[in-house]
Amino acid sequence: xxxxxxxxxxxxxxxxxxxxxxxxxxxxxxxxxxxxxxxxxxxxxxxxxxxxxxxxxxxxxxxxxxxxxxxxxxxxxxxxxxxxxxxxxxxxxxxxxxxxxxxxxxxxxxxxxxxxxxxxxxxxxxxxxxxxxxxxxxxxxxxxxxxxxxxxxxxxxxxxxxxxxxxxxxxxxxxxxxxxxxxxxxxxxxxxxxxxxxxxxxxxxxxxxxxxxxxxxxxxxxxxxxxxxxxxxxxxxxxxxxxxxxxxxxxxxxxxxxxxxxxxxxxxxxxxxxxxxxxxxxxxxxxxxxxxxxxxxxxxxxxxxxxxxxxxxxxxxxxxxxxxxxxxxxxxxxxxxxxxxxxxxxxxxxxxxxxxxxxxxxxxxxxxxxxxxxxxxxxxxxxxxxxxxxxxxxxxxxxxxxxxxxxxxxxxxxxxxxxxxxxxxxxxxxxxxxxxxxxxxxxxxxxxxxxxxxxxxxxxxxxxxxxxxxxxxxxxxxxxxxxxxxxxxxxxxxxxxxxxxxxxxxxxxxxxxxxxxxxxxxxxxxxxxxxxxxxxxxxxxxxxxxxxxxxxxxxxxxxxxxxxxxxxxxxxxxxxxxxxxxxxxxxxxxxxxxxxxxxxxxxxxxxxxxxxxxxxxxxxxxxxxxxxxxxxxxxxxxxxxxxxxxxxxxxxxxxxxxxxxxxxxxxxxxxxxxxxxxxxxxxxxxxxxxxxxxxxxxxxxxxxxxxxxxxxxxxxxxxxxxxxxxx
Numbered sequence: 001x002x003x004x005x006x007x008x009x010x011x012x013x014x015x016x017x018x019x020x021x022x023x024x025x026x027x028x029x030x031x032x033x034x035x036x037x038x039x040x041x042x043x044x045x046x047x048x049x050x051x052x053x054x055x056x057x058x059x060x061x062x063x064x065x066x067x068x069x070x071x072x073x074x075x076x077x078x079x080x081x082x083x084x085x086x087x088x089x090x091x092x093x094x095x096x097x098x099x100x101x102x103x104x105x106x107x108x109x110x111x112x113x114x115x116x117x118x119x120x121x122x123x124x125x126x127x128x129x130x131x132x133x134x135x136x137x138x139x140x141x142x143x144x145x146x147x148x149x150x151x152x153x154x155x156x157x158x159x160x161x162x163x164x165x166x167x168x169x170x171x172x173x174x175x176x177x178x179x180x181x182x183x184x185x186x187x188x189x190x191x192x193x194x195x196x197x198x199x200x201x202x203x204x205x206x207x208x209x210x211x212x213x214x215x216x217x218x219x220x221x222x223x224x225x226x227x228x229x230x231x232x233x234x235x236x237x238x239x240x241x242x243x244x245x246x247x248x249x250x251x252x253x254x255x256x257x258x259x260x261x262x263x264x265x266x267x268x269x270x271x272x273x274x275x276x277x278x279x280x281x282x283x284x285x286x287x288x289x290x291x292x293x294x295x296x297x298x299x300x301x302x303x304x305x306x307x308x309x310x311x312x313x314x315x316x317x318x319x320x321x322x323x324x325x326x327x328x329x330x331x332x333x334x335x336x337x338x339x340x341x342x343x344x345x346x347x348x349x350x351x352x353x354x355x356x357x358x359x360x361x362x363x364x365x366x367x368x369x370x371x372x373x374x375x376x377x378x379x380x381x382x383x384x385x386x387x388x389x390x391x392x393x394x395x396x397x398x399x400x401x402x403x404x405x406x407x408x409x410x411x412x413x414x415x416x417x418x419x420x421x422x423x424x425x426x427x428x429x430x431x432x433x434x435x436x437x438x439x440x441x442x443x444x445x446x447x448x449x450x451x452x453x454x455x456x457x458x459x460x461x462x463x464x465x466x467x468x469x470x471x472x473x474x475x476x477x478x479x480x481x482x483x484x485x486x487x488x489x490x491x492x493x494x495x496x497x498x499x500x501x502x503x504x505x506x507x508x509x510x511x512x513x514x515x516x517x518x519x520x521x522x523x524x525x526x527x528x529x530x531x532x533x534x535x536x537x538x539x540x541x542x543x544x545x546x547x548x549x550x551x552x553x554x555x556x557x558x559x560x561x562x563x564x565x566x567x568x569x570x571x572x573x574x575x576x577x578x579x580x581x582x583x584x585x586x587x588x589x590x591x592x593x594x595x596x597x598x599x600x601x602x603x604x605x606x607x608x609x610x611x612x613x614x615x616x617x618x619x620x621x622x623x624x625x626x627x628x629x630x631x632x633x634x635x636x637x638x639x640x641x642x643x644x645x646x647x648x649x650x651x652x653x654x655x656x657x658x659x660x661x662x663x664x665x666x667x668x669x670x671x672x673x674x675x676x677x678x679x680x681x682x683x684x685x686x687x688x689x690x691x692x693x694x695x696x697x698x699x700x701x702x703x704x705x706x707x708x709x710x711x712x713x714x715x716x717x718x719x720x721x722x723x724x725x726x727x
Contacts, residue, residue, distance in 0.1 A: 032690040033576035034277050034584035034655055036183065036190075037066065037134060048587060049270025051668040057272075057585070065670050067256035069274050069583060070234075071129040072200070075662040076275035077232065080260055080672065081721045084234040084252035085203065086128070087705075088662035089677045090211030091334075093230045095327040096123040097205045103319055108326065111207035113713050120201035120233055122245055128197040128234050130254075131583050132176060134190050137165055141180070141189045145557065152547065154554035165191060175242065183577040184283075186561030192582060197252055199235035199245045204715060206230070206708055207623060213610070215619030216333045220341055220681045222601055224649045224698050225610040228677035229705045231718065258664055260722045261671035262637065264647055264703045265590050267603050271652050272587035273676055273697075275663030277579035280687045283564060284578075285380075286355030287387030289688060293346045299395050301339035303402060303468075304332040310460060324452075338658075338684050345685030365570045372569070379562045386555050393545070394474035399465060399481070400542050407462045408453040409507045412446065413535040416516055420524035443514070450510050455502065463498045467491055480537035505531035579657055588654035593696050595682055603651035604701070606643055607635075629711050636710060637727060638703040647701040650674050655690045656683075656697045665699040674699035 035043060040058045050057070058066045068079045075092035079085065094108070100121050101107045114120040144161035148154045162180040169178035169191065177194045205211065210227040218224055234252040237243035265271060281288060311329050315322030346352065363380055366372045403410050419442075422430040433442050469475045470484035477485065484494055506512050506529050516524060525536075568574060592603040611630050614622025629635075635646050652665070656679060665674030679686060682694035706724060709715050716726060 032655055034280070034579045034586050034657070035576055036582060036584055037131075038190075039576060040585050043585075043587075045272070045587065049589075049668050050272070050587075052670050056670060063255050065256065065258065065666070066131070066274060066583065068254060068258045069131070069276075069664075070197075071131075071194075071276045071581075072232065072662060073126045074276075074278075074581075074659065076660060076664075076676075077128065077662050078274075078664040078672070079234075079254040079257040081257055081723075082253060083721065084254065085257075085718075085721055086200075086232040086234060087258075087664060087672065087675055088230055088232060089675060090205060090208075090228045090230045091330065091677065092662050093123060093126070093202060093205055093232065094212075094330060096126050096202060097230075098323065098327050099124040100202065101323060103323060106323065107205065108323065109208050111210070111713070112202055112205045113715055114201075114203050115715075115717070117233075117251070120203055123200040123202050123232055126200045126232070128200055129177065129194040130197070132193040132195050134192045134582075136188065137180060137191045138188045140165065142186075145186075148554075151554040151558075152551040154557055155550050158557070162189070169193065181580045181582050183580065184561065184564055184575075186557040186559075187564060188577070190582070196242055197234045197236060198242055199249050201233050201235060203231040203233050204709065204713060204718060206713065209621045209623050210626075210708060210712070212330075213620065213622075214613070216337065217619050219334060220337050220678060220684060222649075222651055222680045222696065222698060223605045223609060224678065225605055225613055226649065226677070227700055227704060227708050229675050229700050229708075258666070259671045260702060260706075260724055261667060261669075261673050262702065262706055262724050263673075264640075264701050265650060265665070265667055265673040267590050267592070269590045269673075270587070270668045271590060271654070271673065272585060272666050273654055273656065273660060273663040274583065274585050274666070275656075275660040275676070276581050277584055277586075277656060277660045278581055278658035280579040280657050282578055282687075282689060283560075283567075283575060284688075285383055285387070285560075285563065286352050286359055287384060287391070289346065289355055290352050291387065291391055292688075293343065293352060294391070295394050296398065297339045297343050297346075299398055299468075301336045301343070303398075303464075304336040306464060307406065307461070308332050308336070310457065314454075314457065321454075337681075341681045341684030342687070345682065346688070349685065349689065351685075351689060362566060362570050366566060372566075376562060376566050379559055379566060382555070383559050383563065386552050386559065389548070389552060392474065395468075395472050396475050396478060396545065397549075399469050399472075399475055400538070400545075402465050403462070403538065407458050407465070408449050409455075409458045409502055409505065409531060410462065410535060412449055412507050412513060413505070413531050414539060415446070416513070416524060417532065417536055417539050419517065420521040423521050443517075446514070453508075455508060459498055459502055462502070463491065463495050466494045466498065470494065479541055480534065501530040501534050505529050507531055579659070581659055586654040586656060586660075588652050588697075590650055590652045591696075592651060593653075593680070593682075593694060595680070595694065601651065604640075604643070604647050605649045606640070606645035606647055607704075608645050610648055623712070625712055634711060636707060637725070638707040640703070646703055646707050648704045650699050650701050651680070651696050652699070653692055653695060654697050655686060655695065657687055660697070665702075673702050675702070675705065 037058060041054055045054060055062070056064055058064050070077045070079065070086060072086065072088050072092055075088055077086040077088035080087050097108050097112060112121070141158055141161050144157050145154050148157040165180055166178040170176065175195065177196045179192045179194065181190050181192060183190055206227055211230065213226045214224065218226060235249040236252045238248060238250055243249055308329055311325045315325060359380055366376045404414055419434055422434040427436040432438060466481070466484060469481040475481055564575065590603050592601045594600045607630050611627060613620050614627065638646050640647050656676060660676050663676040664672045665676055667673045676697055676699045678698040680696040680698065683696050686695050706719060709718050719726060
C-alpha cells in the first residue's frame with residue numbers, strides 16, 4: 001500500500017510538473033489595444049516574446065522599424081528594399097489598378113508586372129505619408145476651446161485652432177504635411193508631421209483571381225486563401241525632395257526598410273503589427289453603441305447592398321461601366337459585410353446592455369464618494385440627454401450624406417450652392433475647396449464628378465433616397481422631405497418629382513454649369529432651377545441641423561472627457577486612446593479560435609485548401625497555372641516542412657481595425673512574415689470591443705506572397721530585391 005501511495009504521489013507530482021511546463025509554454029493573451037508611439041516604450045514586449053530591443057522597434061532619437069512604415073491611400077504599407085519598394089494589399093491598390101486598366105488591357109483582371117523600372121505605371125490617386133515626428137499640443141487647443149463664446153462654438157474653436165497650428169507648421173517647413181489628431185475627446189491632441197511622397201508607381205499586382213480570391217463570399221471569413229498583396233515603388237526628385245510624377249524622378253531611399261523572412265511564422269509565434277488603424281469607439285458610452293445598432297449600421301448596410309445590386313445590374317450590359325465602377329462596388333460590399341458582422345456581434349454580446357450595466361456601476365461608485373459626487377454626479381445623465389437628441393434625429397444625417405455621395409447631379413448642385421455661400425468671405429476664411437489657391441482643385445473635382453455621372457443611375461438613386469426619407473418617421477416630417485409624407489407607399493409620386501427636377505435642370509449641361517462659377521453669389525442664389533431649388537431647401541435644413549450638431553459636439557467634448565476621468569478613477573488604470581488613423585502598434589500570437597460550439601479553426605491555411613475551393617469561374621476562379629504548379633508539387637523553397645505544402649494565410653489575435661490593411665506582420669525579430677489584410681467575421685466588432693475569444697486578424701503568409709511572385713509571376717528579380725534567396 002505504501003508503495004502504491006508513493007507511486008500515485010510520484011505520478012501526481014509528475015503530472016503537475018508536466019502541466020506547469022505546458023502552461024508555461026502557452027503564450028499569454030496580448031493586451032487589448034492599438035498603442036500609439038508614445039506608449040510603445042511602456043509595454044513589456046520582451047516578456048511577451050519580442051527578441052529585439054524596444055529601440056529597434058521605436059526610437060524617437062534614431063532610426064527604427066517605425067521609420068519603414070507608410071500610410072498609402074488610407075491603408076498601411078512598409079518599405080522592404082533600399083530602393084523604395086513597398087509591400088501593401090491588393091485591395092489597397094485596387095482603385096489605382098482599375099484606373100490604369102482598359103477593357104483591352106485589363107490589369108485588374110489579368111494582373112500587372114513591371115519587368116523594368118521604366119515599365120512601372122502611375123498609381124493614380126495614391127500617395128505615401130511617412131510619420132516624421134509628433135508633439136502634444138493639448139494645452140494650446142484646450143485653451144482655445146475654453147475661450148469659446150458658448151458651448152456651440154467650442155467645436156468650432158477647436159477646429160480653428162487646429163487649422164492655425166497646421167498652417168504655422170506647414171509654413172515653417174513646406175516639405176511636411178501637418179495633422180492634429182484627437183487622442184481622447186476633449187482631453188488630448190497630438191500634432192503629427194508627415195513627409196508626403198507624391199509619385200507612387202505600381203510594380204506588381206497579381207490577377208484579381210489571386211488578389212481577391214473568394215470575393216465577397218470569403219470577405220471577413222476564415223479559413224481564407226486570398227493572395228491580398230501588391231508591390232509599389234515610391235519616387236522622389238533627383239535631389240530627394242517630394243515631387244509629382246516625372247521621368248526624371250528616382251526611387252526613394254527610405255531611412256529604414258524591413259527584412260523579409262521567407263520562412264514565415266508558426267502556430268504560437270509572437271507577432272506584432274505597425275500601421276494606421278481607422279477609427280475605433282471602445283471608450284464611447286452605451287448611447288453611442290445604441291445609435292450604431294439601431295440606425296447607422298442597418299441603414300448604411302442596407303443602402304449599400306441596394307447600390308451594389310443597381311451597379312451590377314447596369315454593369316451586366318456595359319463592360320466599361322462595370323470596370324469603372326468595380327472599386328466602388330468592392331468598397332460598398334466591404335462595408336456592408338463589415339456592418340452586418342458588427343450587428344451580429346452587438347446582438348450576440350448584448351453590448352449595449354453591458355455598457356448600461358457598467359455605467360450604473362460607475363454611477364454608484366461616484367455617488368459613494370462625496371467629492372466625486374460633487375464633481376461628476378451629473379455627467380452620465382447629461383451624456384444621456386445629449387444622445388437622446390442624436391437618437392431623435394435617427395437616419396436624417398445619413399439621408400444628407402447619401403444625397404451628396406451617390407447622386408452626381410445633386411452633388412454638383414450642392415457644391416454650387418455651397419460655393420455661393422462661401423465666395424463673399426475672405427479667401428482664408430472659406431472652406432478649403434473654395435479658397436482662391438484651390439480653384440483648380442475645385443474644377444478638377446467637378447470634372448471628375450461629370451466623368452462619373454450617369455443620369456439613369458442618378459434618377460434611380462435619388463428616388464430611392466427620397467423614398468427612404470418618406471418612410472422613416474424621424475425624417476418624413478422634416479422639410480423638404482415632408483412634401484412626400486404619406487407618399488411612402490406610392491413611389492410614382494416621388495419618381496415623377498425626381499424626373500421633373502433632374503430633366504429640367506441646367507446641371508446636366510457641363511458648359512453651362514461651369515459658367516455659373518463666374519457669377520456673383522447673389523446671381524447664383526437667384527437662379528430658378530428645379531434641382532437647385534430643391535437642393536437649396538435641403539442645404540438650408542442641413543445648415544440648421546449642423547448648428548444643433550455643433551452644440552451637441554461641444555457638450556460631448558466636455559462630458560466625454562469627464563467620463564474618461566471617471567472611468568480611470570473607477571477602474572484605477574490608464575486607457576489607450578481609440579484609434580484615429582495615427583501610427584499604432586498591436587501584438588499577439590499566431591493562434592486559432594473557436595467561433596461556435598464544436599468548431600475549431602487552426603491558424604494556417606495552405607495551397608491544398610486553395611485548390612479544393614478553386615473553380616473555373618466566379619469568385620473562386622483559380623488560374624490554371626496554380627493548379628498545374630500544385631499538381632507538380634512545385635513549391636520551391638516555400639514549402640512548410642511539416643505541412644508539406646505552401647502556407648497561404650495566417651491567423652493571429654492582434655487588435656486591428658480598418659487602416660491596418662497592408663500592415664506588415666512582424667515576427668519576434670522584426671522581420672516580415674505576412675501582410676495583414678482582414679479580420680474574421682466575429683472580429684468586425686473590434687471597433688467597439690476586443691476579446692481574446694473571437695478577435696482574430698488575417699494576413700497573407702509571406703511564403704505565399706513569395707511563391708506567387710516567383711512561380712506565377714516569374715518575377716525572380718523582385719525576390720532578389722527583397723534579399724530572398726531563390727534556393
